[in-house]
Amino acid sequence: MEPISDGEFTIDGEIMNEVRPRDRDIAMVFQSYALYPHMSVGRNMGFSMEIRRTPEAQRRGPVLAVARTLGLDKLLDRLPRALSGGQRQRVAMGRAIVRSPKAFLFDEPLSNLDAALRVEMRLEIARLHQRLDATMIYVTHDQVEAMTLADRIVVLNAGEIQQVGTPLELYERPANLFVARFIGSPTMNILDVTPGAGGLQLKNNMTLRGPSQASHVGIRPEHLDIAARGAGDVDAEVLLVERLGSDTNVYTSVEQVGPILARLNGNVALQPGEPIALRFDPGHMHFFAQSGRALV
Incomplete structure (x- = not known):
């Protein structure tokens, strides 16, 4: 054409x-x-x-x-x-x-x-x-x-190829922020970070481990877990709970950081307003440079 x-x-x-x-x-x-x-x-x-x-x-x-x-x-x-x-x-x-x-x-x-x-x-x-x-x-x-x-999938953005690979390659190893946000449902959580003492600092001064050149941390909702307040990586408050039967989507808010979505197996007994902590799976965290390029 x-x-x-x-x-x-x-x-x-x-x-x-x-x-x-x-x-x-x-x-x-x-x-x-x-x-x-x-x-x-x-x-x-x-x-x-x-x-x-x-x-x-x-x-x-x-x-x-x-x-x-x-x-x-x-x-x-x-x-x-x-x-x-x-x-x-x-x-x-x-x-x-x-x-x-x-x-x-x-x-x-x-x-x-x-x-x-x-x-x-x-x-x-x-x-x-x-x-x-x-x-x-x-x-x-x-x-x-x-x-x-x-x-094989070819991911395009504004007419430019962002990444070519098998579905699982794109899901597990997105080449940049655009692919990370596009592949996966619900979409990946993206958090802004800055280098700090002992790792990467979120805007609420909580620290995550990762490469010092990272400007963004990504974590998929299914790679988050719920813990007691103070026992996880970040403290949060439950905003909304979607019970889907086989899974539960828990929408949370982290002070000074913003919304984070966790997807948990089965039915989880949580209510809006409840204080919780979110625990990140360290083997499934994604790091991105300021340009959006994925970091190892």
Whole structure:
């Protein structure tokens, strides 16, 4: 979609710089489905073969096979307006799969769906990826989709690559503050620190261990524990308790430092206003320079 400013763009070893998009053997799944409203599900799915003048008898087999894979075989005669959002997205995916392309491009395909359908379709795409063993490039703002679907993630900020790696590499070893804040749900706690006697000082003069050149300390909510007042790394006050069943999110406030979120297993008997202490897991602390770059 954009002219190439430098270098070579290859697919499966073939240089595509001067090849027309229609001849690159790429299939795209759009955020808005982009289905033809006057065509049935079956014709939508087989339209790429139709415009290439593939005989109808030869189109029928691939369309039916893909429709069965996606659970659409009983809907082939319906128009898009008679389908749910999840079914429409399946049709858009089926239209791409029928072509058997070298690469699939997904442009935020689940953002128009409700929460339950997003989970269902995420599993559908993951199974398709395993079954087709095809290259899929998937653009999303949802870090849960990125973490669960990707073999490798490219994190972009304002058009610049911040980090490339596997989901766990980005989660466990973020390259900078942007990646640290973006990957993980709930997001990482980031605290400002300054070098001081015996380590890194928070704004309330409490001290943490870490490299002297650090300006920020990061700790994920799941790597915090609750202790009795005075028995942890920082004293805090409970602001809000979210009980999720399997986990409990405890929102706290640390004097002169600000809010810190802890995520604990199970149901925790805490109440707003209760004084507590937070204990940091030293093996899971992250340190960042003033520039935002991660420090060892």
